[in-house]
Structures are given as structure tokens and as C-alpha cells.
């Protein structure tokens with residue numbers, strides 16, 4: 001896993017843009033995005049999640065979420081309200097190759113859930129998960145198996161943690177949490193898909 005970070009501050013708060021690139025054998029981009037987007041799976045892999053509500057089903061590929069996350073000492077509890085969209089993207093570089101898949105999560109507002117009125121500090125995020133499937137067909141023309149596929153995952157995020165927190169503390173959290181989250185999530189997808197037909 002390669003991680004790239006730029007140190008940026010907004011009103012004295014660290015909101016470091018982050019990019020992580022991680023290649024995982026045995027899964028496809030469609031499968032990664034399916035499990036990242038699907039509300040029915042989120043409690044399985046998002047371990048800091050306390051409460052998740054789908055506020056709106058805009059379409060089958062676009063949802064509005066309200067998430068309350070567990071309080072991680074010494075910070076106060078956070079919540080986040082965002083729209084989430086999943087889509088397939090044509091492979092511009094290789095028309096015969098597998099499509100790319102992406103999920104974008106972007107903070108938004110909702111009249112019934114104004115920020116910072118209860119115990120939670122609202123965080124604001126932009127997240128993009130871009131997945132490129134790679135197929136290395138077996139030499140002997142045998143049927144394709146999960147040994148012949150891998151997925152290059154590019155995860156980009158900018159998170160404004162809301163409420164003030166020391167930049168040094170936030171950077172330590174970012175540094176610790178993101179690799180953990182990506183490894184935990186991708187291991188979950190590998191485990192969920194290992195005995196299922198490949199979803200391209």
C-alpha cells in the first residue's frame with residue numbers, strides 16, 4: 001500500500017488530502033465498490049460506526065447517509081451526512097479491458113439533520129474510491145479463476161474533522177486509521193467473495 005498526504009490546514013485544522021493506492025489479488029473493482037457502497041454491509045467492515053441511516057434513496061446507485069461514529073478518545077463523537085454514488089466507468093485505455101468502478105461520497109446537508117445540534121461534531125468529507133480490475137488469463141486457456149484477477153484500488157479523501165483538534169493529533173489519527181481501514185475493508189471483500197462467482 002502506497003500512501004500520499006499533503007499537509008493542509010483550514011481555520012487551523014488539519015484537513016490533509018490523502019491518496020492511498022493498494023492492489024489486492026482475487027477481487028474485482030465491481031466487487032470492491034459493491035461492498036463499499038452497500039449499506040447492508042457497512043456495519044461488517046466500518047468498525048467505528050455506531051449508527052447508520054439511509055436518509056434518502058435517490059436511485060439504486062445514489063443514497064444519502066447519516067452516520068454516527070463511536071467516540072474515539074479524546075475527541076468528541078462525530079457524525080457525517082453525505083450522498084454516495086456508485087458507477088461503472090468505461091476503460092478509456094483498453095476498450096477490451098474490464099470496466100473501472102467508482103464510489104464517491106460527498107458531504108451534503110439535510111433540513112431535518114442540521115450539524116452540531118446534539119452531542120456530535122459534524123465532519124465534512126469528500127471521498128473517492130476508484131477501482132481498476134486486472135485480468136491475467138491462464139496460459140493454457142483454462143477457465144478464469146480468482147487466481148487470475150486483481151484490483152488496483154485508489155482511495156482519495158479530504159476530511160474536515162469539524163470542531164478544533166490539534167493538527168498533530170489529527171495527523172497521528174490519519175496515519176494510523178487509514179491503512180488500518182483499507183486493509184480491514186479489502187480483507188472483508190476478499191472473505192465475502194472467495195466462494196462466490198466473480199462479479200465483473
Ligand SMILES: CC(C)(C)c1cc(CCc2ccccn2)cc(-c2ccc(S(=O)(=O)CCO)cc2)c1
Pocket residue numbers: 046048067069070072075078080105123125127159161173174177
Ligand atoms: C479520522 C477522521 C479522518 C477524522 C475520520 C473520523 C471519523 C469519525 C470516527 C473516527 C474514526 C477514526 C478515528 C477517530 N474517529 C470518520 C471518518 C470517516 C467517515 C466515513 C468515511 S467513508 O469513506 O465515507 C466510509 C463510509 O463510512 C471515511 C472516513 C474519518
